Amino acid sequence: MRSTLRRISMAAVAAMAVLTAALPGTATAQGGQEQQGRTYYVATSGSDRDSGGRSHPLRTIGRCTDLVRPGDSCLIHRGTYRERVTPPSGRAGAPVTLAAYGDGPVTVDGTRAVTGWKAAGGGLVAADVDLPLARDENALFLDGGRAMEGRWPNSGSDPLNPSWAVAERSSTDQHIDDPDLPDGDLTGATVHLWAGSNPWSQQTGTVTATSDGALDFKGGNYRCTPLCMGNQNYRNYYLVGAKATLDQPGEWYYDTGEKRLYLVPPKGGMAGHTVTAKYQKWGLDLSESSHVTVRGLGVWGTSLRTGEKSTGVLVEGLRARYISEFSTLPMPRDDELAIPPGEGHIVASRVLDSGVQILGSGNTLRDSDIGFSAGTGVLLRGSGNTITNNYIHDVGWMGSYTPGVEINGSEHTVTHNTVRRTGRASIDTAWQLNGVPFKDNRIAYNDLSEAMRTSRDGSPFYVCCNLDATGTSIDHNTVHDADGQVGYYIDNSSSQFLLHHNVAYNTGTRGTFFNGHSGVSLGNRDHNSTYGLGVGTAVRLSGATDATGTYFSNVVGLAPVEISYPIRPPWCATTWCHRPIRSTPTPATANCGHGPGPPQSTRARRSTA
Template sequence: MSIKKLKAVIVIASTFVGLGMSGCEPAGSQQKGYFVSPQGSDDNPGTIKQPFKTIQKCADTVQPGFTCWMREGVYREQVRPQISGTESKPITFAAYKEEQVTISGTELVTDWSKDRDAIYRAKISLPVDGYSDTGFFANQIFVGGKMMPEARFPNLSPEQDFLRPNLLGGGVTSLGGTAAKIENEAVPELTEGWKGGQVWANEWYTTRTGEITGGTAKQLLAKMTAAWDRGAYWFYLFGKQELLDDRGEWFYDGGKQELYFWSLDAQTPQNIEVKQRNFAFDLSDRSYITVRNLNLFANTITTSDRSSGVVIDGVRAKYVSHHMTLPPPAKPEKAYEADDAMFLAAHAQDTGIQLRGNNHVLQNSVIDWSAGNGVLLEGNNHQVTNNIIVNTNYQANYAASVRVNGNGHQISHNTIKRTGRDAINFDWHTAGTDGRNLEISYNDISEFGMLSTDLGAIYICCQVNLEGGSIHHNWIHDAQSFSPFWGTRGIYLDLETFNSTVHHNVVWNLNGSDHNLGITAGSPRGYDRVFNNTFLGKVLLDGENIEARNNIFANVESIGAKNASNNLFIDTDAKFTRLPQAEAKSSTTPDFTLQKDSPAIDLGIEIPKITADFTGKAPDLGAYEYNSPAWKAGSSLKYDFESNY
């Protein structure tokens, strides 16, 4: 990797350029707000000619109905407004006009000395000494705006893709309780010994971490963060200085307060930043705050149960949350029905853009890279609309690109790509079983399941009541199956989730396993209604309470629903306009609209609120009505996905 020796201000700002979003200045803004600039002073009055220096100074000064206008530059601070806005007069924090403003959670590291070979060291106090996982979860290091891997075995990968790491097989075997044995012939002997190191273990549909307690090469002993008797299949090791053996890796010695880094070009490191703050904005107990057209780097935004009316609009957030270990959270009161496997939800309740409370909005934004969630929804009636959420959950547990707790949320018109497990997850361990009035619609979801199995692009579990909501008009495609074991699902209503309405979705290219299913549904607790979908692959619809009508399915054998009619199976050519290519990343976009001679035309039945806009003699089958405007899923924002892997 070649890293240009640019000033850190330019490096961070350039990370966010070209996302197709721009700031705006309302009429009379200079009379209705204050200005902030890195070249200002907090002794200034906050005018455009004499701006404040810190955003916090403006946050301490601003009143409802006013705006903190930020001039271009990098602000290394955490902001907490002194007061809330009101519903009619919110407080706004925004970039001035089209200027690039970044709030960074990092600080620069500049005082390097050579340790040995291409390894350099710097004296610095980082937030985490070891792996305590309290408050600040893990140290994080960046070069030129890109996250570098903590020293590990085996090394990450030449591409340094945290969602496609190198792993060892052979596995982690339970010895009872939290005790475990780690075995692989490739595990080397360390002169310092392995005790005190860490293990990350991929275990069927989740992961665990643990501390190594003893053993020697090829066979180690560990104490895991939680008991689990189902075994692990792949793992990596970290947390020992002797593993620092590759370009771009780092290790932090908390006792000596020294950071070691293997230089990318064998020269003195340049443009090195370390994470020092979790939040760009702490909006706990604050309401009616708007954050608009800002870049966030190595930090996130948090709210609380007492927050309401927060709007996050046009934000570009990169590396929002990072952690290396997975301790089980306490079970919340509302999740009393859930089992005790709380480690499944480690950091699923405290990572990503965190929207707690009521009536928040996240829109027109990009969230790129998170060890856990991209966005967390807790409370009621939030809107997540027209966003790009990419590269999430590289710790691969029940966190998700969009993690859902509560009810009444709308998740629509988002593009969600590349996630370790589920794209959208509602899980009873923290959410309980009340999932009423959720709308999940017009999302383009792809490349999910990159580090796990037995999962769904949309995964809802267990015994969750979905009454009053619907899952509709989503594209779900091109799963990146980590393992053929148990496969992936498009829409996975697991373990007696019930009262669902699923209509007008298209699911295709769930490749990699015979266990892959376009949808899994069926519960004795209530109804499941599956109407006007197009599934190119197997499905599992089985039970007395499933109603399946007007769908296009792959084959008749996959339908066990007792109430099924007016469905078409693809052993009869459905005459789609353009079928998907075999390659998961084909540049050709499939078109599932119907040709004029399709046997699916006029073969359906009328279903109230589902087929109201049909043309012709009767509704058509599948997700598209012939000779009607073709709906599209996903965000309207433009983003260069390839350059951000």
């Protein structure tokens, strides 16, 4: 109910924003002051040789952005605009505004039509086309729906519910044995791995040789174990990007050498069907812009980004679909990481180069609907940015650490968002990406559900690693109905997190987990939170060599609180539980610095703190 009401509210606000944008001659600054400037009009029936007046609209948004100055507006009539939009900067109090006119959807489309299909033998058709993106970032759409790149085994249309092959236990870190492998040459295909003893991230490699029931590949992670193929608990994989895998209608393969696109046609042939291919990674590119308002626009097969120096950008009422597409998980550059290569390469893959990106300072994304990304939904990076009242969904299906919302930096506000159906976390914070400080952030009133659909070791709200979150509050959030292990996971020696008035249910074995991971877990607090059905432990603190300042109080739950070795004092846990507190402290010393130590009684009790 809460999620539904939020979406209704979001839709209503977005609709009001579009209607406001329709008022000719008026642009509204981010601070709410009306700024009078010139208004240009854009329509698919217009001409870029015209003046841009109401009766003589321009044809392209790009021509309008060539003309506008601070305080000016582009009002855009309904239609599809296949172009890359790069607006100039406005000024504080006089933004440049790009807004839907209000007579129907306005879509910046990052795709172009593919025509000239001819029979190519073997039941395939082909078209000669020079696709400009990297091979692993290509995307194809058939009759307005995402077309599946040729893969084995075949899978359904939902990328967050993929089909996997399972390798034999005789496989090794760079070799797969599987008697069910398809016939044909698979050399050059991408092998997507979800393998290991406890695979907390997926990875990809390239097939180098194939034989009957076996293949060799290069790539993936050299950390064996835990992340490798072989005699492991998980040996899942699939193949993508080989012509030999084309065997069901709608599947495609692009030969980069021949610049030829192959397709299994729909039943009955290509007559009456439309195919488009992705051409633009950033259709709304504000990477060099500040003080720009984008209101009521849509993007399809492309995305929006601001830049590291952007400020005063307001994006509201955005409808984004199929924002990022890729089929490989490359190792990031060493200079993108704050930790040694290896493990960090995998967890950081594609986090920084996918999604709608709000970078810089003092920028806002609100009242928007963002869906369908192989990677990140929204990347928040810099300082003092706001993401509020958005619906973010169906993202992160490649199974790396790309979440619904990635938060890097300080003084951000992430509130009242609904994040649903993610491959891994709904909201993720990651120090390993350049070691950016994480201070004074507010993450509150978010509804996070159906997370961890392509991973198991993680949570809807996930923190990694070694973060000092001084001044940060995680409060009034609800996480529920997720795979994985935990509702709120403060992992790998992160400290100074304040959690309060949060809710978790149906989230695995724990509500909140403070994991020292053989290091410290300092000053972490959880107060007045509620942990319901489907949670094995309300709060767990473990693996910390020092938990000074850690304090839990007034936790309401149907499961115990657990504190386990090797913790040094002082710590404090006072709880209202339907089940007892369970603790295994170090002898006679694990206490709050005053009194006899943690309770051993099996009776529930209520805190007076």
